[in-house]
Amino acid sequence: MSTTPAPANPKVGFVSLGCPKALVDSERILTQLRMEGYDVVSTYQDADVVVVNTCGFIDSAKAESLEVIGEAIKENGKVIVTGCMGVEEGNIRNVHPSVLSVTGPQQYEQVVNAVHEVVPPRKDHNPLIDLVPPQGIKLTPRHYAYLKISEGCNHSCSFCIIPSMRGKLVSRPVGDVLDEAQRLVKSGVKELLVISQDTSAYGVDVKYRTGFWNGVPVKTRMTELCEALSSLGVWVRLHYVYPYPHVDELIPLMAAGKILPYLDIPFQHASPKVLKSMKRPAFEDKTLARIKNWREICPDLIIRSTFIVGFPGETEEDFQYLLNWLTEAQLDRVGCFQYSPVEGAPANDLDLEIVPDDVKQDRWDRFMAHQQAISSARLQMRIGREIEVLVDEVDEQGAVGRCFFDAPEIDGNVFIDNGSNLKPGDKVWCKVTDADEYDLWAEQI
Numbered sequence: 001m002s003t004t005p006a007p008a009n010p011k012v013g014f015v016s017l018g019c020p021k022a023l024v025d026s027e028r029i030l031t032q033l034r035m036e037g038y039d040v041v042s043t044y045q046d047a048d049v050v051v052v053n054t055c056g057f058i059d060s061a062k063a064e065s066l067e068v069i070g071e072a073i074k075e076n077g078k079v080i081v082t083g084c085m086g087v088e089e090g091n092i093r094n095v096h097p098s099v100l101s102v103t104g105p106q107q108y109e110q111v112v113n114a115v116h117e118v119v120p121p122r123k124d125h126n127p128l129i130d131l132v133p134p135q136g137i138k139l140t141p142r143h144y145a146y147l148k149i150s151e152g153c154n155h156s157c158s159f160c161i162i163p164s165m166r167g168k169l170v171s172r173p174v175g176d177v178l179d180e181a182q183r184l185v186k187s188g189v190k191e192l193l194v195i196s197q198d199t200s201a202y203g204v205d206v207k208y209r210t211g212f213w214n215g216v217p218v219k220t221r222m223t224e225l226c227e228a229l230s231s232l233g234v235w236v237r238l239h240y241v242y243p244y245p246h247v248d249e250l251i252p253l254m255a256a257g258k259i260l261p262y263l264d265i266p267f268q269h270a271s272p273k274v275l276k277s278m279k280r281p282a283f284e285d286k287t288l289a290r291i292k293n294w295r296e297i298c299p300d301l302i303i304r305s306t307f308i309v310g311f312p313g314e315t316e317e318d319f320q321y322l323l324n325w326l327t328e329a330q331l332d333r334v335g336c337f338q339y340s341p342v343e344g345a346p347a348n349d350l351d352l353e354i355v356p357d358d359v360k361q362d363r364w365d366r367f368m369a370h371q372q373a374i375s376s377a378r379l380q381m382r383i384g385r386e387i388e389v390l391v392d393e394v395d396e397q398g399a400v401g402r403c404f405f406d407a408p409e410i411d412g413n414v415f416i417d418n419g420s421n422l423k424p425g426d427k428v429w430c431k432v433t434d435a436d437e438y439d440l441w442a443e444q445i
Contacts, residue, residue, distance in 0.1 A: 004103065009039045010119040013047030013076065015068055018055030020195050020239070022083055022105070023140070024148040026053045029082075029111050036112070036121045044075035049100075053178060054092075056085030056165060058340055062065060062335065069096050074157065080114045082107060084165045088343075104153055105166050105410040143425030144191035144408060145184045149177050153197035154204070155242075157268075158279045158347040159308065159339065171203050174211040174220045178228055190390055190425055192233040193407065194225075200241045223249045231257035237407060239264040248294070255298040260404045265293075267305045270325035271318035274311055277350060288328050302405035304333035309367055310360030311339045313352030319363050321407050324372050333411050334371045336363050372437045379412075379435035386445060389414045391426045399426075401438070412438040419444060 011254055012033055016026035023346065029051065030040055035318065041047050050072040054065035065085045069092065072079045079099050081092055086104040093099065101114035152167040196202065203209070203220035210217050218224050223246060229236045236259040241247060243265055255262035267287070271277050295301050307401070326334070338360040341348050355363075391401040399419025406412050416422070416430055422444075430442035 002387075009037050010121060011039045011041045012115060012119075013041055013050040013072070014053070015050065015072065016053045017065055018053070018057070018061065018084065020146045020193065021148060021197065022055060024195070025083070025105060025108070027415055028108050029053075032108060032112050032254060035085050037120065038115070038119075042356060043267055044072060047076055049080060049115055050076045051076045051080045051082065051115065052081035052215055054081060054085035056083070057160075058342055060092075060340070062083075065090070068093050073098055078118055080111065080118070082111045087165045109440050120157065140408075141186050141392065141424060145189045147177065147184070147192045147194050148172070148179055148196060149194060149199065149202050150196040150205075154201060155198065156346070157278065158350065158375075159311065159342065159345055162416060164237065166197065166230045169198065169201055169205045171205050171220055174203075174218050174225060174228075175213045177225065178213040178218065181229055181232060183315055185232045185234050188425065190236060190427060191237060192229060192232075193239060194229070195239045198240060198242055199238055199444070200247055202395050218368060219293060223253075226250060226253055226259050235260050237262050237264075237409070241265050243290065248290070251294045251297045251301070254301060260299045261298050262405060262407070263301065264304045266431070268308050269311065269314075269318075269322060271321045272332075274314050274318050274322075277313055277352060278308075278347075279309060288325070291327050291329055300404075302332045302377065302408070303329075303410065304332055304335075306335040306337065308337050308369065309363040311354040312347060312354055313348050314339075314355055314363075323367070324366075326371055326374060330374060330378065331371070332375060334375065335410070336364055336367050336371070343393075345364045376435070376437040379437070379440060382432045382439070382440060384432060387414070387440075387442065388427055389416060389428055389430050389442065390442055391416070391419065391422045391428065392425055393424055394420060394422050396420060401428075412440065413440050414440045417441065417443055 014026060014030060016023055044050060052069050052072055055061040056065065066291060068078060073096055075430055080101045081099050082103045082242065084105050085092065086102050089102040092102055100118060103110045147278055150169055150171040152169045154169045184192065200222050202222050203224060206220050208219050208221045210219050212218065212230060218228050226236065230253065241263050253259050268278060268280055291303065307322065387403040387404050389401040391399045393400050399416040400423045401414050402408065403414050403417060414430065422428060429445045433439050433441045434441040
C-alpha cells in the first residue's frame with residue numbers, strides 16, 4: 001500500500017537588525033508564523049521567502065539595513081521588509097525596487113499577511129498539534145529574555161525620530177506583561193531584561209490604571225511592576241530608564257535584592273546648554289545629587305549610560321563640562337557615540353555650528369580614555385569580592401558569564417577559569433581575582 005508523503009511546511013528565513021525592542025518584534029512575528037505551520041530556516045537558500053526586520057535610527061543602521069536587504073534579494077529573491085526603516089518605504093524601493101512588501105515597526109499582522117501572499121500556509125495545518133512553546137519563539141539563549149512593556153515614546157528629543165517611527169507611548173496591560181514573564185520563567189529563563197523606549201514612563205498613557213495578575217490588583221506603573229516581577233525569583237534588569245522622580249522608589253527594591261541593582265539611564269550629555277538643544281531634561285546638578293543618594297541607599301548600584309559627543313553647537317567648554325561631570329558621577333558602564341544627523345530629526349534645523357568630524361573623533365577618543373580610567377578603577381574595587389554569575393557559554397578554557405552589573409552584549413563579561421564543569425544558564429558564586437577596563441576574572445567558590 002503506497003502512502004503519499006505529507007506536503008512540506010512552507011519555510012521562512014528571518015534577519016533581525018537593530019535593538020532589543022526590534023528583536024522582540026521579530027520574536028512575535030516568528031511565533032505567529034510557527035503557530036501557522038511555517039518552518040523557520042537559517043539560510044537564504046532553504047527559505048521560500050525572507051523577512052528582514054530593519055533598523056532606521058541612524059544613517060549607519062539604515063545603510064546596514066539596505067545592505068542586508070540587497071544580500072537577501074541576491075541570495076533568495078523573495079524579500080519582505082519590516083521594522084523602523086519601513087517608514088521610509090520610498091527610500092527602500094528606490095534602492096531595492098523588487099522587495100515584495102514594506103511595513104513599519106509593530107505591524108505584525110501585515111508582515112504575516114505578506115508572507116501568506118508569497119507562500120500560503122498549508123491548508124491541512126492543525127495549530128493544535130504545533131510544537132510552539134508557551135513562551136513563544138525566542139531569539140535569545142534559553143536562560144535570558146527581553147520583556148517589552150510598552151511601545152513608542154512621548155519625548156521629542158531633537159536628535160531622534162523614534163516617536164515618528166514608533167508613535168506615542170502605548171503601555172501593555174500589566175497583567176499581560178506579568179503573564180508573559182511568568183511563562184518565560186517557567187520555560188527556564190533566569191534573567192528578564194525589561195525594555196521599552198522609555199521604561200520609567202510605563203503606565204503614564206493609561207493613568208496608571210489598575211490591572212490584575214493571578215487575581216491580585218497591580219497598578220500599571222514601574223514600581224508595582226518591578227515588585228510583582230521580583231516574586232518570580234529571577235534576575236530582573238531595567239533598561240532605558242529616564243530619571244523621573246519616581247525612579248527613586250526603585251532603589252529600595254534594589255537594596256532589598258528584589259530586582260538587580262542596575263539602572264540603564266541614557267543621559268546623552270551633561271552640559272545644560274547642550275541638553276537644552278537636545279531637548280533633554282537639563283537638571284545635571286540634581287542628577288548628581290540623586291546618584292549620590294541612590295548609592296547611599298544601595299551601595300552596589302551599577303549605572304550604565306550612553307552619551308553623544310559632537311552635537312551641533314557643542315563647544316570645548318561644553319565637552320570639558322561633560323568630562324568633569326563623568327568624574328563626579330563615577331558611572332560604571334558607559335557607551336559613547338559621535339553625533340550624526342538623522343534624516344527628519346529636528347536637530348537638522350537648529351541654527352547651531354556644526355562640529356567638524358575630526359573634532360568629533362578627538363572628543364570621542366578623549367571621552368573613551370577618560371571613562372575607561374573610571375570604569376577600570378571601579379572594577380578594580382571588585383577584586384576579592386564574591387559575586388553571583390549567570391553562565392552564558394562554556395568551552396575547554398572555562399566558562400564565560402555575567403554578574404549583576406553586566407547586561408548581555410553591551411557590558412562586560414566574567415571569565416571563570418575553573419568553570420568547564422558548568423553549563424549555560426547555571427548560576428554560581430565566584431570570587432573575583434582580576435579586572436581590566438571592562439571584564440572580570442573569577443574562580444568558583
